[in-house]
Amino acid sequence: MTYDAKVPTLLKREQQWFGGIIGRPIDEDSRMNPIAPSGEPMEIEAADHIAPSPTLRPAQRIQIYNQQYWWRLLNTLHDSFPMLTRLFGYYDFNKTIGIPYLVKNPPHHWSLNLLGDHLLQWLEGCYHAKDKKLVCNAAHLDWAFSHSFVAGQRPPITVEQLSNAEEREQILSQTIYLQPHIHLFQMEHHLFNFRNEFLKENPEYWLTNDFPKLERDKTYLFILYRNAKKDISWKEISLGEYHLLSFFKQGATIENACDWLEKQDDTLCEEATNNLQLWFQEWSQRGWLSLSPSLTPAL
């Protein structure tokens, strides 16, 4: 048990009241809800708690905090989900996604980096428009970019380890994990190119201009990762690479992966057999593989 100070009753009461007010959504003109959660008019209830200033009434004063709360959180979502924000524009994003999401999922952690960590899940359950698949993919991709930027690092398997026969033998039987900054995508459209083009302009621009071309002539497979310079990068990968990397994302041995491959169709099995060594060399050079599920402490 950790020692801490006893909370004064008055402090707790004022904070619960204050938090209850500022966490409620503002309207389209950024005004506070005129009725307090108790049912009283805010003008009257605020005056019980807040003193007037020389220029503002109590309700006007607490409205500043109500606005700041929502503007800050919505801005954070715009930054974390830049493609999703552009698909809707600021106004529709806030109305359709930002505010309803934050009402259901208020911030739960001191880090604003985690504000959107339930957004994809929320969209899957609560967003039902025709473009749901595109919207969910956009949210997934935006979130992967944000997550990858600050994700942890596991001690990587090195090329030297792979070139040593004894160590290579040991690696064969051990569980292999992907670096946490790696995300794999299977999509019906080339959302990566689309995102690159989309982010060149601000959300207002796309309200009055045609969206970039969205290529959709096949199933696209991508890997998103953090490169040696710690920048976020991506590339298209083959079906064999996608499946093998997906295995390691969950944690798997090479033997497990090979067993699975043997049961697949000839094309996939042949591709993997022909390229396995090259793939492992590339993945090791890029530091994507690890034998440890634990992160290297960053701090």
Next chain:
Amino acid sequence: MQRRSSLPNLGIGIGLRIPHYEDIFTQQPNIDWFEIISENFMVDGGKPLENLHRILERYPVVQHGVSLAIGSPDPLDFEYLKQLKALTKITKTPWVSDHLCWGRLPGAHYHDLLPLPYTKEVINYVAERARIVQDYLELPFALENLSSYVAFRKDEMTEWEFYSAVVEKADIFMMLDVNNIYVSSRNHGFDPKEYYTNIPLDRVIQIHLAGHSDYDAYVLDTHDNYVRDEVWKIYADVYPLTGGVSTLLEWDDKFISFQDTWDEALKAKQFQQDIHQRHPHLAKAGLQELCK
């Protein structure tokens, strides 16, 4: 009482912000020190920490936090403090600061610096927690005065009485934001001089400067503009009374070029030099001497 004299005056610094990284890394400007927002670097990995290491190769860094929320009613977050302390081992920060505010309820984070009711009970509560934080971090700890937009009916004293009592009872330091004094003076209708002549200035270890936005009926602490003349005037008054402490310009939105930001921060040097020329005894003596 902890002694400020053991802490360095780092000179003039600016807040380290992403839009300026490229200029800093390529030009390696001759800046006295940088202040970082601790939480921006309390991450599992990636570019933020790599950038921090590059900065640390060349510059002193001081940690300033925004998420401690020391006056919140829920227990102190020791997972947060553990990460904060781990970061101090990397930065070698000479002190750690955060705000005299609250910002959490059980299960809810408001991500804002919310004002506290100024009562004796709250002084005891916050001071006890501030002492715990300082002991845990094993570093000098300072709390910063807020820009605030409300005052509670139940307030029993002025902000400066509350602020002074908390830092003295906890035996911690003050991170004095002179822009916040000005913003709050406009929002609450007090004389800024009343504020800074009634706080223990020998506990000030750092001064913050920033710009604000004036909406006539109220003033917002936006950190997106040049420091206003009224704020420079407060700085010119306060700086000699502290005996000379580390000074930092915060600029967090509507960024201007790195050079322009640094030029704005360097205006503080002009005020410091003017003060030293006009009152050479002040910088040495500080407030305690003045009060004799």
